[in-house]
Amino acid sequence: MAHWLSILVQTPAHARLGPVLTYQSEQPRPAGTLVRVPLGTRETLGVVWNGSAIDATGEIDPDKIRAVAGVLEGIAPLNAAWQQLLSFAASYYQRSVGEVALAALPPQLRELNPKQMERRLKRPKAAAGPDATAAPLSAIPALTPEQASAVAQIETYSGPFLLYGATGSGKTEVYLHCVQTLLEQDPDAQALVMVPEINLTPQLEARFIERFAPIYGAQAVVSMHSGMTNPQRLKAWLAAHSGGARIVLGTRMAVFASLPKLKLIVVDEEHDPSYKSSEGARYSARDLAIYRGRLESAKVILGSATPSLESWHQSRPAEEGGRYLRLHMPSRIGQTGKLPLVRRVDMNHQPRKAVFSLPLIDAIKERVLRGEQCLVFLNRRGYAPVLHCAECDWKSACPHCSAFRVFHKIDRTLRCHHCGFTERVPRACPSCGNVDIGTLGRGTEQLEEHLAELLADVRRPNTVSDAFPEGEPLRIARIDADTTRLKGALEEQLAAVHAGEVDVLVGTQMIAKGHDFRRITLVAAVNPDGALFSSDFRAPERLFSLLMQAAGRSGRDAALGAQSEVWVQTFQPAHPLYAALKTYDYPAFAKQQLKEREQAAMPPFSAQALVRADARTQEAAQAFLNAARQSAQTDMAQWEGWAPLLEQITLYPAVPMSIQRVANVERAQMLVESPSRAALQQFLEAWQSVLHATRGLPECKGLIRWAIDVDPLAI
Structure with a gap:
């Protein structure tokens, strides 16, 4: 007897098929079972889905119902909570549930047929239990009173929690303690710990393995992020899905991991925009973590020294409408509350076109001669953003994008950071032939070169690093997307910093947050003013968070004794943002920003x-x-x-995007706004049919694609 199954597949966007199609099977299969099914001329992965077969495809012709090609035996069905999470994400972010669900599964799982998967599952597994090769369990550090108070409230209340702690206050230790308590109390429980970027995963993984591998075995801790190979991602997913992995560490994609015994979710650096996907289903992993916690009765901890204004607003007192419990840890570990001293340098009083102020250079020399490290931060890679000709005003525009190609001196190329188009630097101006082509602006390459010139006469003092002995020239290292392209390059460079082989570290935002650099005592932000005048209303929030996070890299080792510093070179030293930064007064900054947003009816008030x-x-x-x-x-x-x-919906006229052409594709956007989130969702769902119908109009000829971004972070 044949059974009809409703199966979720990733149907093409242009097809007039729903994501749930009907197939026949010799045996009934529970919802969540992974199967291989024919789709057109190919075979694809599908998930048996709840729902009526008639609802899936309307009128059913039995002669046209195709059979399931195979079942991935040995993999337990995905549970109902996972299916509900994916359904909610697809509905809220206005995407096909098939697109979201199948993209959430490991790529190799989508490719293997039943026989290949059977062989894969038969491979011998490492023995479970304590890891004999792991380092012995180190003494667990005693909690500070602030940490103990936070942990006690997390254990007492249901949450969600916003752990608002200064950089260096020990938020990670709170996470570790909560996870340890959970695993001790429940032998089957699982925890999900998320970080915003791949480069933050290795150091967090090392701390969790050090703490838990001697107890539960190294296999109990797995990572999930896009930097892993497909076999690694499948292995980690299967370990989490089977319950063998007790702790899953990952980036935003990990929010969709199949964790049947999930009891705790941690979102570290919850303010970070990297938690918002910028392609495909444009979901927010932070927001989905809150939903998943409520769905599966799991506790959720959002941690940050500079919470997003949305989370800060939600953590106001319950009598004012707050939904999160705010936990405050204002003091740094071992620093008796001593945060880096913020120095604002008025660049209006420095020599014209100066890259570094003279007082900053003197401060860097002083720190380095004491054997300490410095970090110089500029959120722009390359040597210079633009090459230009002063004679004819030619600029290094990208022929395929409405953006300039960045000059990379190290390989003498002009490279577009949007479409990737790269050319060798011309010997003369392509427009007028002038050989004197100059640069506009600066990037991390130029900072590295300029610092090497300014510090050429400084010699390295006695140091703990034998690899870089006393009397040698200073070592200036640069860490950005260009220097970390090769696999393992980032880990190697970070290890050099931790080993004391680097005196001055230059980099972009990828080194300005999350890293525990013990010997850095001075952080300098070069030219951060651009965000103060951005058209994006979120730009000040992002700048304040980035500067606070960068400041947090300084003075993390109390044993060094010196007062750590943060130098901000600015042409706007009196700006309220820098005044709040000087006193680390995030609550005052948040209050002022929320007041402005409420007056302008901006999120989170719309x-x-x-x-x-x-x-x-x-x-x-x-x-x-x-x-x-x-x-x-x-x-x-x-x-x-x-x-x-x-009447509750405001649709603004269409406008070009800030970079309106990328790879010869023109881009436009339209903002939709409402004081009611429910009304906006209801409108967007109904408007989908209108958008599909509009695509066929004659004036829309040439349209390639369109997409809806709910709760956008960049406008």
Whole structure:
């Protein structure tokens, strides 16, 4: 007897098929079972889904129902909570549930057929239990009173929790303690710990393995991020899905990991924009972590020294409408509350075109001669953002994007950071032939070179590093996306910093947050003013968080004794943002920003969505968006009962994106806003059919794709 199954597949976006299709099977299969099914001329992975087969495809012709090609035996069905999480994510972020669910599974799992998977599962597994080769369990550090108070409240209340702790206050130890308590109390419990970026995973993984491998075995801790190979990702996923992995560490993709016994979720550096996906289903892993915690009755801890304004607003007192419990840890471990001293340098009083102020150079020399390390931070890689000709005003524009190609001196190339188009630097101006081509602006390459010139006469003092002896020239290292392209390069460079082989570290934001550099006592931010005048209302929040995080890299080792410092070179020293930074007064900064947003009806006091369109011409992209806007204001207003809801929706006219052309594709966007999140969701769901219909209009010819971004972080 044949059984009909509703199976979720990743159907093409242009196909007029739903994500749930009907297949027949010789045996009934529970929801969540992984199967291989034919789709068109190919075979693909599918998930048996809850729901009626008739609801899935409408009228069913039994003769056209195809059979399931195979079942991935040996893998337990994905549980109902996982299915509900994926359904919610797809609905909230306005994507196909098949697209979200199948993308959440490891790539190799989507490729292997049942026989290949059977062989894969038969491979011998490492023995479970304590790892005999692991380092012996080190003495667990005693909790400070602030840490103990935070842990006690986490154990007492249900949460969610916002752990607001100064950099260096020991938030990671709180996470470790909570995970340890959970695993001791429940022999099956699992914990998910998320970090915003791949480069923060190795050091966190090392701390968790050091703490838990001697007790539960090294196999109990696994990582999940896109930097792993496909076999590694499949192995980690299977370990988590089977319950063998007790602790899963990962980036935003880990929020979709199959964890059948999940009891605790930690989102470290919860403010970081990296938790928001910028392609495909544009989900926020932080927000989905909150939803998943509620769905599976798991406790959720959001940790940050500079919480997002949304989380800060949600952690206000419960009587004012707050939904999170705020836990405060203001003191640094071993520093008796001593945070780095913030020095603002007024660059208006420095020599014209000076890259580094003279007092900063003197301070760097002083620190280095004491055997300490310095960090110089600039959030722009390359040597210079633009090459230009003073004679004819030619600039190194990218022929495929409305952006400039960045000059990389190390390999003498002009490289577009948007489409990747790269050319050798011309010997003369391509426009007028002038051989005197100059640079505009500066990047980390230029800072590294300039510092080497300024510190050429300084010699390295006696140091603990035998690899770089006394009397040698200073070592200046640069860590950014260009120097860490090769596998293992980042780990190697970070190890050199930790070993004391680097005196001055130059880099982008990838080294300004999360890292525990013990010997850095001076951090310098070069030219951070650009965000103060950005058109994006979130720019000040991001700048304040980035500077606070960068400041947190300084003075983390109390044994050094010296007062650590943060130098900010700015042309706007009196700006309120820098005044709040000087006193580390995040609450005052947040209060002022939230007041401005409330007056302007900006998030978190309203809900937003962006509709983005890509087309061959800017006219086609804007025509599509404006036509959809017009249909919403006229046609949808005629729908029965919709007039009151549409009064809560504001659709702004279409405009080009800030970088309107990338890889010869024109891009436009339209903002949709509402004071009610529920009203916005209801509108977007109904508007999907209008957007699909609008695509076929003659004026929209040339449209390539469109996508909805709910709760956008960049406008």
